[in-house]
Amino acid sequence: xxxxxxxxxxxxxxxxxxxxxxxxxxxxxxxxxxxxxxxxxxxxxxxxxxxxxxxxxxxxxxxxxxxxxxxxxxxxxxxxxxxxxxxxxxxxxxxxxxxxxxxxxxxxxxxxxxxxxxxxxxxxxxxxxxxxxxxxxxxxxxxxxxxxxxxxxxxxxxxxxxxxxxxxxxxxxxxxxxxxxxxxxxxxxxxxxxxxxxxxxxxxxxxxxxxxxxxxxxxxxxxxxxxxxxxxxxxxxxxxxxxxxxxxxxxxxxxxxxxxxxxxxxxxxxxxxxxxxxxxxxxxxxxxxxxxxxxxxxxxxxxxxxxxxxxxxxxxxxxxxxxxxxxxxxxxxxxxxxxxxxxxxxxxxxxxxxxxxxxxxxxxxxxxxxxxxxxxxxxxxxxxxxxxxxxxxxxxxxxxxxxxxxxxxxxxxxxxxxxxxxxxxxxxxxxxxxxxxxxxxxxxxxxxxxxxxxxxxxxxxxxxxxxxxxxxxxxxxxxxxxxxxxxxxxxxxxxxxxxxxxxxxxxxxxxxxxxxxxx
Numbered sequence: 340x341x342x343x344x345x346x347x348x349x350x351x352x353x354x355x356x357x358x359x360x361x362x363x364x365x366x367x368x369x370x371x372x373x374x375x376x377x378x379x380x381x382x383x384x385x386x387x388x389x390x391x392x393x394x395x396x397x398x399x400x401x402x403x404x405x406x407x408x409x410x411x412x413x414x415x416x417x418x419x420x421x422x423x424x425x426x427x428x429x430x431x432x433x434x435x436x437x438x439x440x441x442x443x444x445x446x447x448x449x450x451x452x453x454x455x456x457x458x459x460x461x462x463x464x465x466x467x468x469x470x471x472x473x474x475x476x477x478x479x480x481x482x483x484x485x486x487x488x489x490x491x492x493x494x495x496x497x498x499x500x501x502x503x504x505x506x507x508x509x510x511x512x513x514x515x516x517x518x519x520x521x522x523x524x525x526x527x528x529x530x531x532x533x534x535x536x537x538x539x540x541x542x543x544x545x546x547x548x549x550x551x552x553x554x555x556x557x558x559x560x561x562x563x564x565x566x567x568x569x570x571x572x573x574x575x576x577x578x579x580x581x582x583x584x585x586x587x588x589x590x591x592x593x594x595x596x597x598x599x600x601x602x603x604x605x606x607x608x609x610x611x612x613x614x615x616x617x618x619x620x621x622x623x624x625x626x627x628x629x630x631x632x633x634x635x636x637x638x639x640x641x642x643x644x645x646x647x648x649x650x651x652x653x654x655x656x657x658x659x660x661x662x663x664x665x666x667x668x669x670x671x672x673x674x675x676x677x678x679x680x681x682x683x684x685x686x687x688x689x690x691x692x693x694x695x696x697x698x699x700x701x702x703x704x705x706x707x708x709x710x711x712x713x714x715x716x717x718x719x720x721x722x723x724x725x726x727x728x729x730x731x732x733x734x735x736x737x738x739x740x741x742x743x744x745x746x747x748x749x750x751x752x753x754x755x756x757x758x759x760x761x762x763x764x765x766x767x768x769x770x771x772x773x774x775x776x777x778x779x780x781x782x783x784x785x786x787x788x789x790x791x792x793x794x795x796x797x798x799x800x801x802x803x804x805x806x807x808x809x810x811x812x813x814x815x816x817x818x819x820x821x822x823x824x825x826x827x828x829x830x831x832x833x834x835x836x837x838x839x840x841x842x843x844x845x846x847x848x849x850x851x852x853x854x855x856x857x858x
Contacts (some may be wrong), residue, residue, distance in 0.1 A: 370716070374684055378707045379700040385707075393459070393480055402459035406473065409457055410530075410538060410564050416453045417536040417562075420844075427451045428846050429534075431558060433475075436710040438505065446851060457564055460484050468570045469527060474504025474563045479668065486664055491573040493519040495667040498674065500705060504563050507554055509813055510766075512728075512778050513667075514605040514621070516757030517598045523554035524760060525569045531561035534844035538564070549839075551763040552831045557812060557852055559845040560835060574623040576632070577605060577666040581650040581657040582618045590616045591737045598733065598756035598775060605666075608754030609647055613744045616754075617647050627660035636665030638698035642673035642689045644751060674702050675782050676751060677726075684708065721815070722792050725749055726782050729799070730757075731808035732768075733775040742802050743779060746795050748787040753780035765827040769807045776808075793817050793854075800826075816853045823849045 396402050420429055432452035435445075457473035460481065464471070470485065470492065479499030485491055496511035505511075507529065511522030519525055528542040529550060539561070541550040553560060584590045590610070597620050598606050605621035635643055650657050661669070673679065678688045678701070687693055688701060712720075725747055731739045733756065743752060755778040761767050768774035785795070797817045803810055804826045810816060818826065836842055 371685055371687075373711070374703055374708075375697070378703040378711065379697070381707060382702070382704040383700050385704055389480070390483075393484070396459050397484070402461050402473075406457070406459070406461055406565070409455075410532065413453060413455055413532050413562060413564060414536045414538065417532060417534070420451050420453075421536065425843050429453050429562075429844055430846075431455050431562065437706045446846065450846075453562060455562060455564070461565065463488060463490065463570070465490070465570075469567050470570050471565060471567045472503050473565055474502060474507075476503045477501060478506075479671075482664055482667055485570065486573050489573055490570040491663070491667075492568050493525045493571050494522045496522060497668065497670045498705075499668055499671050503566055503568070505813075507563060507566055508556060508558050510555060510811060512755055512757055514607040514619075514755055516755065516778075517603070517606050517775070518601060518758065520758050520760060521554075521766075524762075526566055527569060528567040529553055529563060530565040531563055533561045534840050542567075548763070548831060548835060552765075552835050555765040555812065555827070555848070556832060557848045559848045559851060560832075560839065560841055561845075573663060575625045575663060576623070576627045576660040577621040577663055578624050578627070579605070579619055579621040579659050579661055579666070581647060581659075582620075583651045583654055583656070584616050584618055585614055587614055587737060587740060590614075590618070591740070593618050594754060594756070594777075595733055595736065595775075598777070606756050609644060610740070610752040610754065611648060611651060611750055613740070615651055617651050619647070621661075621666065623663065624660070631658060631660050633659045633661055634665055635661050635669055636672070638672070638701070639691075639695045641694070642676070642679070643669040644673065644676050645689055672698070672701050674705065675753065675780070677782055678702060723784055723790075725785055725792075725796075727796070727799070727814045728778050728780045728811040729803050729808055730759075730766075730776050730778050730811065731803060731806050733777050735806040735808070736777055736779075739777075739779055739802075739806065739808075742799065743781055746787065746799050746802075747781055747785045747790070749781040749783045749785050751783075753778070753782070755780070763831050765829065765832055766809050767828065778811075812848075812852045818853060820849050820853075823853060 417429065428450045430447055430450040430452060432454040435447055455474070458475035460470065460472050460476055462471040463485065470490070472481065477499060478495055478501045482491060482495060494511065494513045494515055496506055496513050501511065506522040507526060528540060530538065530540050531553070532538055539546060539549065541547065541553070543550060549560070582593065584593050590608070594608050597603055597618060602622070603620045604623045607619045608616050610616040634640065635646065673688065678685050684703070685701065729739070740752070743749070757776050757778065758773055759766070759768050759776045760773045761771055787795070796815065800810060800818050800822070804822065809826060816823070832848070
């Protein structure tokens with residue numbers, strides 16, 4: 340039988356099986372079939388299209404010329420909204436399923452959609468060490484553009500599809516953040532179209548109030564149309580040291596100690612249980628021992644978190660040299676560990692046979708997973724699955740991990756340190772000076788027997804407020820309005836919304852992201 344007839348026969352059998360079981364039953368109970376046969380190939384097509392587009396734009400040098408034209412189109416849409424009587428709030432016209440956030444933005448159906456087609460790198464200024472980009476530029480796109488030129492950005496948040504706009508209007512973090520802070524702290528200027536249709540540039544010395552109020556505002560002060568981000572020289576490898584640590588107190592002490600060392604380019608921790616972790620420290624370098632090079636980003640390689648776990652199981656330390664771009668995107672192929680813990684996606688994705696045969700197609704696009712998940716799966720995830728990042732002071736790390744264990748019992752936990760400067764805006768330390776914080780990321784199915792999504796997360800949010808911590812706003816938030824503004828400093832934000840006439844143009848950030856406001 341020819342290959343074509345084999346494929347046709349296979350598809351016919353598949354369609355008969357789907358018809359017999361019912362499409363909804365297949366999508367809920369056997370979703371991996373749909374993911375492997377449809378979403379993985381479609382994800383590849385998406386990647387190929389956007390890579391070819393980025394290369395064409397770079398070759399033709401068309402981005403700077405078209406940028407001004409596209410911004411003027413955005414301004415025209417805002418002025419049209421004003422001429423229509425400003426009857427509805429405005430929001431970006433990008434479909435909610437395209438965002439990496441797991442939250443479904445229902446507000447887009449009732450707000451005035453402003454189309455923003457800005458997805459290019461505009462300028463690399465080697466003299467100033469700044470790259471100017473449009474808001475829909477992704478981390479994968481940016482590192483692919485900069486690394487061959489010998490540059491990178493100080494904070495490269497993990498997943499390839501995270502956009503500059505999302506990381507500014509929300510937030511972003513990486514294992515270099517103990518030196519550079521959050522993604523917003525590596526930006527030197529923003530350009531926005533405001534509610535009156537005007538184009539404004541802001542920086543620490545120009546419209547500084549707006550510059551500090553934009554991060555975490557989730558697009559409720561204006562439309563971001565460009566950002567300038569610091570660059571640093573890129574190096575070929577990251578020399579990474581793996582250190583298994585046992586005992587919660589020792590884990591917290593070791594992690595805090597390494598996070599305070601500026602000679603560490605990167606610091607990261609993976610906790611596999613309440614008492615077991617691997618602490619990783621990395622240093623950028625151009626030299627490597629050939630026998631210790633690990634190209635962990637190659638499609639046939641084990642998922643990074645499983646590779647790290649081997650050091651814990653063997654109870655041994657280790658040193659490897661990982662190519663820099665592989666390191667920056669080390670959790671991308673497994674979406675941290677979501678592909679394993681969400682058994683409906685690709686539970687066998689780390690199997691060596693699957694990796695060698697199909698690993699080049701992994702991961703499926705988060706946006707496509709959202710688009711095709713259906714209401715039944717969405718409700719199932721909402722009640723039995725957690726994706727949360729809580730930012731707490733390093734001094735509260737021990738107590739915070741115990742609280743995560745008690746309220747959620749989700750492992751692995753991701754630990755990522757960051758320095759939080761005392762800048763104006765929604766997020767800053769309680770005192771007058773910069774303070775070391777840590778992002779605790781919980782992604783998976785809670786093993787706590789009495790877990791109930793709303794009650795358990797409200798308990799978690801209450802704890803985070805009590806230690807003067809913050810919740811990342813991409814995830815489900817259950818706080819009341821009063822609790823939300825107890826966690827975040829809204830003084831500058833509300834002042835600017837009043838001054839710039841935002842109240843009739845954009846919803847308040849709480850109304851845009853919190854479940855209590857959306858339901």
